[in-house]
Amino acid sequence: NAGVTQTPKFQVLKTGQSMTLQCAQDMNHEYMSWYRQDPGMGLRLIHYSVGAGITDQGEVPNGYNVSRSTTEDFPLRLLSAAPSQTSVYFCASSFNRQGAGELFFGEGSRLTVL
Amino acid sequence: GQQVMQIPQYQHVQEGEDFTTYCNSSTTLSNIQWYKQRPGGHPVFLIQLVKSGEVKKQKRLTFQFGEAKKNSSLHITATQTTDVGTYFCAGPKYGGGSNYKLTFGKGTLLTVNP
Numbered sequence: 001n002a003g004v005t006q007t008p009k010f011q012v013l014k015t016g017q018s019m020t021l022q023c024a025q026d027m028n029h030e031y032m033s034w035y036r037q038d039p040g041m042g043l044r045l046i047h048y049s050v051g052a053g054i055t056d057q058g059e060v061p062n063g064y065n066v067s068r069s070t071t072e073d074f075p076l077r078l079l080s081a082a083p084s085q086t087s088v089y090f091c092a093s094s095f096n097r098q099g100a101g102e103l104f105f106g107e108g109s110r111l112t113v114l
Numbered sequence: 115g116q117q118v119m120q121i122p123q124y125q126h127v128q129e130g131e132d133f134t135t136y137c138n139s140s141t142t143l144s145n146i147q148w149y150k151q152r153p154g155g156h157p158v159f160l161i162q163l164v165k166s167g168e169v170k171k172q173k174r175l176t177f178q179f180g181e182a183k184k185n186s187s188l189h190i191t192a193t194q195t196t197d198v199g200t201y202f203c204a205g206p207k208y209g210g211g212s213n214y215k216l217t218f219g220k221g222t223l224l225t226v227n228p
Contacts, residue, residue: 040220099147
């Protein structure tokens with residue numbers, strides 16, 4: 001089973017460039033979310049979605065956009081990358097709402113912004 | 115707002131020693147989850163605790179949820195090198211309507227000296 005698939009695994013950007021981190025899940029989960037992980041900061045929620053067409057902000061949404069046109073896909077867009085967005089990004093999905101059941105994480109996307 | 119605090123931040127043990135990490139919330143939690151992240155890997159769900167005073171065991175791991183549902187602990191008996199990684203607790207934060215956001219502690223990094 002594929003589970004949650006993230007691409008790319010590694011990316012280097014220059015300040016001001018844009019890019020999209022892709023996330024797809026094949027478990028028919030309604031709930032999907034994006035987290036960023038920085039040293040000593042744990043996992044911080046960027047955006048989440050409770051179903052196709054419905055998204056909401058997490059703790060650290062600034063500088064990121066999301067959309068959810070299908071149940072399977074939840075891309076994360078950086079419109080103008082900044083060095084502060086250097087991080088490891090994890091996409092996660094769950095059958096239940098956040099906190100009500102297991103979160104399944106992708107393998108992560110390591111982003112460096114120069 | 116709700117915060118989930120986790121201590122210690124780091125713990126180094128000799129193989130065979132016990133290990134405990136503690137999680138404290140500023141507000142009452144409906145439930146709490148624990149995840150493990152191996153170095154270079156992604157978080158993997160371990161368990162969810164729901165009931166006040168609940169204790170669950172998974173082989174050498176013992177999870178507890180406090181009576182007031184504001185704190186939790188993970189205890190590992192006789193650590194092994196395979197236990198190395200960062201252990202996170204996470205609790206749901208109400209996000210309005212029927213939405214909840216899973217808030218993670220900063221994690222405890224466990225290293226084991228063989």
